[in-house]
Amino acid sequence: MQTVVSVLFDVTLITMVLALAAFGLAIIYGLVGVINLGHGAMLTLGAYFTWAGIDAGLPFFIAVGVAGVGVGIVGIAFEHLVIRHFYDRPFDTLLLTWGFFLVSTEVVKIVFGTSFRNVTGPFPGAIDIGIYSLPAYRTFVAALSAAIIIATALVFFKTSLGIRIRALIQNREMASLLGLNIAATYKLVFAFGAFMAGLAGGLIAPMLSIDPYIGNVYLVRSFFVVIVGGVGQLLAGTLLGSFFIGGAETIIALFSSQVVAQAAVFFIAIVILRFRPLGLVGGR
Amino acid sequence: MSDAAVKQNTVFVRPASSFWGGETPVAVVVFLGLALLPLFAGGYPVYILPQYLLFGLLALSLGLLWGFAGIVSFGQAAFFAFGGYAMGLVLQAGLGPEGTWLAIAVATLVGGLLAGISGYFLFSAGVRATYFVLITLALSIIAEQVAVSQSQITGGWNGMFVDRLSLGFGPLGEVALYQDVAAYYFVLPVVAAVYFAARALTVARFGKILVGIRENEDRMEALGYQPWVYKTVAFSLSGAIAGLAGGLYASHSNFVSPSLAGVLFSTEVVVWVALGGRLSLFGALAGGVLVSALSNYLSSIAPQYWQLIVGLVFICVIVFFKQGLAGLFADLAAHMLPRRPGGQRHG
Numbered sequence: 267m268q269t270v271v272s273v274l275f276d277v278t279l280i281t282m283v284l285a286l287a288a289f290g291l292a293i294i295y296g297l298v299g300v301i302n303l304g305h306g307a308m309l310t311l312g313a314y315f316t317w318a319g320i321d322a323g324l325p326f327f328i329a330v331g332v333a334g335v336g337v338g339i340v341g342i343a344f345e346h347l348v349i350r351h352f353y354d355r356p357f358d359t360l361l362l363t364w365g366f367f368l369v370s371t372e373v374v375k376i377v378f379g380t381s382f383r384n385v386t387g388p389f390p391g392a393i394d395i396g397i398y399s400l401p402a403y404r405t406f407v408a409a410l411s412a413a414i415i416i417a418t419a420l421v422f423f424k425t426s427l428g429i430r431i432r433a434l435i436q437n438r439e440m441a442s443l444l445g446l447n448i449a450a451t452y453k454l455v456f457a458f459g460a461f462m463a464g465l466a467g468g469l470i471a472p473m474l475s476i477d478p479y480i481g482n483v484y485l486v487r488s489f490f491v492v493i494v495g496g497v498g499q500l501l502a503g504t505l506l507g508s509f510f511i512g513g514a515e516t517i518i519a520l521f522s523s524q525v526v527a528q529a530a531v532f533f534i535a536i537v538i539l540r541f542r543p544l545g546l547v548g549g550r
Numbered sequence: 551m552s553d554a555a556v557k558q559n560t561v562f563v564r565p566a567s568s569f570w571g572g573e574t575p576v577a578v579v580v581f582l583g584l585a586l587l588p589l590f591a592g593g594y595p596v597y598i599l600p601q602y603l604l605f606g607l608l609a610l611s612l613g614l615l616w617g618f619a620g621i622v623s624f625g626q627a628a629f630f631a632f633g634g635y636a637m638g639l640v641l642q643a644g645l646g647p648e649g650t651w652l653a654i655a656v657a658t659l660v661g662g663l664l665a666g667i668s669g670y671f672l673f674s675a676g677v678r679a680t681y682f683v684l685i686t687l688a689l690s691i692i693a694e695q696v697a698v699s700q701s702q703i704t705g706g707w708n709g710m711f712v713d714r715l716s717l718g719f720g721p722l723g724e725v726a727l728y729q730d731v732a733a734y735y736f737v738l739p740v741v742a743a744v745y746f747a748a749r750a751l752t753v754a755r756f757g758k759i760l761v762g763i764r765e766n767e768d769r770m771e772a773l774g775y776q777p778w779v780y781k782t783v784a785f786s787l788s789g790a791i792a793g794l795a796g797g798l799y800a801s802h803s804n805f806v807s808p809s810l811a812g813v814l815f816s817t818e819v820v821v822w823v824a825l826g827g828r829l830s831l832f833g834a835l836a837g838g839v840l841v842s843a844l845s846n847y848l849s850s851i852a853p854q855y856w857q858l859i860v861g862l863v864f865i866c867v868i869v870f871f872k873q874g875l876a877g878l879f880a881d882l883a884a885h886m887l888p889r890r891p892g893g894q895r896h897g
Binding site for chain 1 (some may be wrong): 860
């Protein structure tokens with residue numbers, strides 16, 4: 267019983283944290299079709315900005331917010347200088363965002379050095395619920411992740427801004443004929459995805475030691491979350507994909523090592539892609 | 551449908567109509583020059599050049615795939631490293647000088663088979679070019695983790711020692727490659743032979759069909775070709791070349807470790823090919839040799855700034871110079887030799 271409950275909680279927490287990490291990618295890939303290989307680098311930047319903010323004396327949550335905005339600004343700059351010219355060539359955006367990763371990683375190394383950094387989370391303790399004690403900070407991040415995803419979905423489905431973005435995805439030419447500013451909307455979506463990645467990087471920072479390649483751990487996993495869930499399925503796809511990738515990894519890791527579990531999950535994800543290239547949610 | 555967008559970006563380049571046209575004379579001159587090098591220089595250049603040439607061969611394996619089939623693999627390093635491990639394991643079996651040929655063959659086959667199996671699995675389902683990149687990225691992560699976790703075979707993070715080759719020629723005796731000059735004169739002809747074979751393949755029917763698939767897969771299918779078969783064969787060949795390069799590299803440097811299989815090295819190969827010129831096999835080869843040599847040299851002087859510059863140049867090449875260095879040289883040659891047919895487009 268105790269193991270079942272603890273695995274259940276573990277899987278839930280891992281699912282939600284992974285969903286948070288993948289959400290920025292789900293937005294950029296799902297909505298504007300840019301295969302953002304720079305996503306990992308954006309997470310890394312978010313973590314370092316948070317560290318720098320705390321180092322400068324800011325409280326944790328302010329630092330995370332500043333980090334998110336900072337990465338969002340970097341994202342806008344990159345979009346404006348390079349990506350906006352390539353929206354009709356997805357394969358080039360893949361290479362260009364990889365170039366972003368190369369450059370960003372080196373800049374991080376030059377500015378912050380290569381040694382490990384640690385960020386102390388605001389809630390160090392654990393929540394005791396009788397038979398199991400939840401790590402307080404992870405639980406908080408999981409809840410926040412759920413709130414962020416639901417709030418974004420509400421904006422997407424219930425506001426006029428959401429309608430405009432969905433119109434763009436469905437039919438770009440028609441939307442622009444109806445007077446929608448395509449360039450501005452794409453820029454907004456890209457910036458929001460980058461902002462989310464930065465925020466996620468900052469929130470994840472206390473759970474790990476930060477080094478310049480920290481985002482790489484999440485890059486491929488995030489992609490599998492998005493693709494296995496279904497590209498463009500912001501809410502259900504991200505959650506289901508995270509549940510699948512995070513849950514499978516947790517369960518396989520019970521029987522073997524963490525390394526084997528990650529390799530096994532990647533392998534399973536590849537097999538799913540082969541047979542269901544549109545993902546588990548995207549049926550048609 | 552989504553692949554239509556991929557195709558738009560590839561600059562159409564007419565497949566070279568003859569083997570001796572285009573880059574081949576340049577390659578002949580360069581290889582001849584390299585063959586004469588040990589007469590004038592010794593020591594470090596003769597020791598290190600074969601390793602750069604083998605990096606060049608690894609770049610060529612990607613150039614063949616990227617330039618002609620329009621497929622980018624972020625997992626070439628995995629085949630390279632597995633070729634290296636295969637070489638080490640067969641050599642450890644102690645089959646004598648004749649066994650060396652077996653080791654070389656196994657290293658090549660391991661790369662080819664791994665690529666062939668994963669290529670068949672993915673291309674037969676029509677996996678898109680963008681997903682293929684992500685999957686090969688994941689494959690190189692898996693390969694690195696396998697190399698780390700199977701430490702009783704691979705030595706884990708400590709890596710594996712691989713001896714220099716000693717080639718047996720039956721009753722004629724054997725040639726040991728412990729001397730750097732001997733190793734040089736073994737690696738150089740192998741690299742040249744693979745280059746010319748790959749070059750011949752790309753100007754032959756096979757290469758033209760690949761270019762057809764790169765430019766318009768649906769049309770080739772309508773013409774009765776099965777694109778996935780050609781893509782799978784191209785990927786297998788590419789994996790085999792990478793495996794061969796890895797096996798020879800491991801033996802030459804005496805060492806193979808998991809980081810050779812990893813994502814960072816894999817993507818370095820992508821950068822070499824992009825800078826060298828993805829539409830030219832010799833450009834890819836030269837990109838591998840020059841960029842890895844420059845990296846090695848400059849990273850001892852300005853380690854961080856060099857990598858930063860490489861990243862910025864990579865972005866500029868993708869944005870402005872699709873054909874990399876090879877394209878610049880071709881433009882230059884077109885200006886110097888005005889009799890060339892006009893109308894060539896460069897991105």
